[in-house]
Structures are given as C-alpha cells and as structure tokens.
Amino acid sequence: xxxxxxxxAVRAPSVVRWSAAGLGFQLESHDAAVHRRAGQVFxxxxxxxxxxPTATWTVEPGDVSSAWTARDTGxxxxxxxxxxxxxxxxxxxxxxxxxxxDHLGTLTAHAACxxxxxxxxxxxxxxxxxxxxxxxxxxxxxFGLLGDDTILLDADTRTARPAPRRVALxxxxxxxxxxxxWRRLLDCPASEPTREGCLFHPDExxxxxxxxxxxxxxxxxxxxxxxxxxxxxxSIPPGLATLAMLPYFNQSRRPDREAVIAQLGxxxxxxxxxxxxxxxxxxxxxxxxxxxxxxxx
Amino acid sequence: MAxxxxxxxxxxxxxxxxxxxxxxxxxxxxxxxxxNPPGGVLWRELATSxxxxxxxxxxxxxxxxxxxxxAERDVHAFLxxxxxxxxxxxxx
Numbered sequence: 373x374x375x376x377x378x379x380x381a382v383r384a385p386s387v388v389r390w391s392a393a394g395l396g397f398q399l400e401s402h403d404a405a406v407h408r409r410a411g412q413v414f415x416x417x418x419x420x421x422x423x424x425p426t427a428t429w430t431v432e433p434g435d436v437s438s439a440w441t442a443r444d445t446g447x448x449x450x451x452x453x454x455x456x457x458x459x460x461x462x463x464x465x466x467x468x469x470x471x472x473x474d475h476l477g478t479l480t481a482h483a484a485c486x487x488x489x490x491x492x493x494x495x496x497x498x499x500x501x502x503x504x505x506x507x508x509x510x511x512x513x514x515f516g517l518l519g520d521d522t523i524l525l526d527a528d529t530r531t532a533r534p535a536p537r538r539v540a541l542x543x544x545x546x547x548x549x550x551x552x553x554w555r556r557l558l559d560c561p562a563s564e565p566t567r568e569g570c571l572f573h574p575d576e577x578x579x580x581x582x583x584x585x586x587x588x589x590x591x592x593x594x595x596x597x598x599x600x601x602x603x604x605x606x607s608i609p610p611g612l613a614t615l616a617m618l619p620y621f622n623q624s625r626r627p628d629r630e631a632v633i634a635q636l637g638x639x640x641x642x643x644x645x646x647x648x649x650x651x652x653x654x655x656x657x658x659x660x661x662x663x664x665x666x667x668x669x
Numbered sequence: 670m671a672x673x674x675x676x677x678x679x680x681x682x683x684x685x686x687x688x689x690x691x692x693x694x695x696x697x698x699x700x701x702x703x704x705n706p707p708g709g710v711l712w713r714e715l716a717t718s719x720x721x722x723x724x725x726x727x728x729x730x731x732x733x734x735x736x737x738x739x740a741e742r743d744v745h746a747f748l749x750x751x752x753x754x755x756x757x758x759x760x761x
Contacts, residue, residue, distance in 0.1 A: 444699075444701070446699075447699050447700070449699070449700055449701045451692060451701050451702070451703045452703055453687065453688065453690070453703065454688050454689075454690075455688065458687045458688045458690075461687050462685075462687050462692045462701075462703070465683075465685045465687070465692055465694070466692070466694055466701055469683050469694045469696060472683070472696055473696070474696075566686060566687075566688075567686055567688070567689055568686055625680075
C-alpha cells in the first residue's frame with residue numbers, strides 16, 4: 373500500500389498561539405519553516421487557553437510579486453514581505469497593536485521598563501529620546517528588562533508586565549554593549565538584524581524570563597516643560613506627572629478619558645516621578661538606581 | 670490627485686521597520702500596509718507637516734536618479750493612497 377502526499381491546501385496548518393492582556397493571538401502556516409520561526413519569536417509568551425483568538429494571521433509563500441504574505445483572517449488585510457522572517461516580524465508588530473486598542477481593559481503604555489528585586493522603573497519619553505538605550509544600560513547593570521517600547525500596566529496594583537514583543541536596539545547601542553556581546557546577541561535564535569539595529573529576546577542571553585514587577589518610580593526623558601538646564605533628577609508633582617504620562621497610554625483618546633485620568637492620577641499619587649536629564653549613560657543609570665533606593669517603601 | 674495644503678502622519682497610525690520596508694497599522698480601521706523604500710522616505714518626512722513640494726524635494730534628495738516631475742507624480746499617488754486609508758491627514 374502506498375500513501376500519497378496530502379496537498380498543502382487540505383492539510384491542516386500548524387498553529388502558534390500566544391496571549392497578552394486577555395487577548396489571544398495565533399499564527400497559522402502550512403510551511404514548517406514559518407512554524408519554526410514563529411516558535412522562536414513567540415516562545416516567551418504563553419498561550420492562555422481561556423483566551424479566544426482576537427486575531428489570526430496566516431503566513432504563506434506569496435505569488436511571484438512577493439516572497440511571503442501575512443494575511444489577517446479577520447480583516448482580510450494582506451501585507452507582503454521579502455522573507456518569512458520579516459513576515460513573522462510584521463505579525464509580531466501587528467499583534468502588539470491590538471494592545472493599544474483604547475477600549476482594552478488594560479492600560480498599555482509606550483514606555484520602557486526595567487526592574488530589580490521586583491521593583492520597576494517605568495521610562496517615558498518621545499521617540500528617539502533614548503528609552504531603549506537607558507533600559508538596555510540598566511539591563512547591563514543587572515536589572516531585568518521588561519521591554520523597551522510597550523508595557524502593560526495595572527494602575528491599581530502598579531504592576532508592570534512585558535508586552536509580547538522582542539526588544540529593539542539601535543546600532544547606536546552597539547557601542548554600549550560592545551562588539552562581542554552584540555555578536556552573541558545576533559547569534560541568539562530569535563534575534564534578527566534590522567536596518568536600524570536588531571531585535572532580540574533578553575532571556576536568550578541572560579537566561580532570566582522577562583520579569584513582572586511593581587512600579588516603584590517613573591522617569592521622563594525629554595519631557596516637554598522640563599527644566600532644560602537641570603543637571604540632576606527633578607521630582608514631578610503627581611498632577612503634572614499624570615498629564616505628562618497620559619499621551620503615552622492607549623486610553624488617552626477615549627471619550628470618557630476623565631476616568632483614565634483618575635486612574636492614572638491614583639497611580640501617579642503613589643508612584644514618584646522624575647525628570648531625568650540627558651547625560652552620560654553611567655550617570656543616568658546611577659540616577660535611576662539612586663531613585664529606586666530613595667523611594668524604597 | 671493630492672490637494673494643495675499640508676500633510677502629516679495620522680495620530681492613529683503606528684509604524685515599524687521590517688527589513689527595508691515600513692509596516693503601517695491603523696488603530697481604528699485595523700488596516701495594514703507595507704511601504705517600499707521610497708514610501709518609507711516619504712513616511713519619515715511626514716513626521717512633521719509637509720507640502721507636496723516638500724515631499725517631492727525630499728524624495729528627489731534621497732533618490733537623485735528619479736526626475737523631479739516623476740517624484741512629484743509619485744508623491745501624489747502615495748498621498749492619494751495613504752489619505753484614502755487614513756494613514757495620512759490633510760490640512761488644506
């Protein structure tokens with residue numbers, strides 16, 4: 373008796389699932405290489421069986437005009453990519469965007485976050501202000517790295533959680549890490565060189581899962597209205613800190629944003645905030661470590 | 670044809686670099702598009718408010734082999750598409 377190969381079209385696709393903030397995501401493909409790559413990229417993020425899939429993407433080889441396509445099965449939107457690695461990276465980005473839905477029950481912040489001994493510092497700042505570099509410098513000093521771009525916050529318990537996305541470092545950070553570490557980082561299974569730097573999972577280097585931590589302090593980089601001549605950390609009153617952090621959160625444009633302001637106001641009242649002036653990275657990481665020591669409860 | 674006035678990235682658009690392209694996602698419509706490298710140049714220019722002429726000049730600077738007339742035509746096509754999908758906002 374002989375068995376014939378089952379055509380791809382009728383074979384069940386393999387599925388990689390992951391979850392965050394009560395949302396479930398899945399990536400399907402008939403291609404084993406996609407499954408392997410997605411397994412590496414989404415490995416740290418457990419799938420909660422209680423979460424129905426919020427979004428599903430299929431990643432398959434494309435037609436002659438594109439090497440790979442990623443299709444959102446809910447909206448039908450298709451993006452085309454030069455490689456399967458890039459298609460999976462696009463899905464990683466698109467999934468995280470669901471966490472910025474302004475009707476999501478969770479507060480999602482555009483922020484970096486690093487933690488030590490269960491106590492986290494949340495780092496806010498505009499794009500290019502150096503959030504990723506500072507968070508990475510703290511990681512180099514033994515902090516756990518929750519993320520450089522997207523953080524999930526429970527404002528009531530002040531708990532910060534990582535979002536399911538690799539950390540993105542720019543080439544400028546290479547000098548901070550040194551060439552040897554940069555090369556080791558690029559050799560990790562989930563790492564991916566990008567035009568601007570690289571993506572990676574910190575735990576593939578330090579062996580430490582991304583922590584969940586209580587936010588002990590917030591720091592702002594390049595905050596509009598901050599005293600530009602300041603050469604030391606300056607405390608920000610809770611009301612001002614609330615308004616300063618609001619634009620970085622997913623719910624800032626809700627019609628009922630008074631409720632969000634009240635929620636963040638409660639968080640800011642219990643979480644000291646500081647302007648951190650730009651300076652040598654060592655000085656900035658010293659300042660963050662000093663803040664965490666000073667605000668110890 | 671794109672209208673006179675100023676154009677800028679929509680506040681509802683999120684972007685990331687993937688390879689040498691930029692993936693855009695619209696948080697309200699949940700639409701995603703991928704920009705090629707010239708589109709990526711224009712997208713970066715649109716971080717601040719720009720006119721069609723500004724954008725065409727920027728494109729010509731980055732891709733000098735593209736004649737100025739072609740650059741302006743490409744900018745019009747780019748803006749038409751991205752305004753229609755609400756990734757770019759227009760201020761007359």
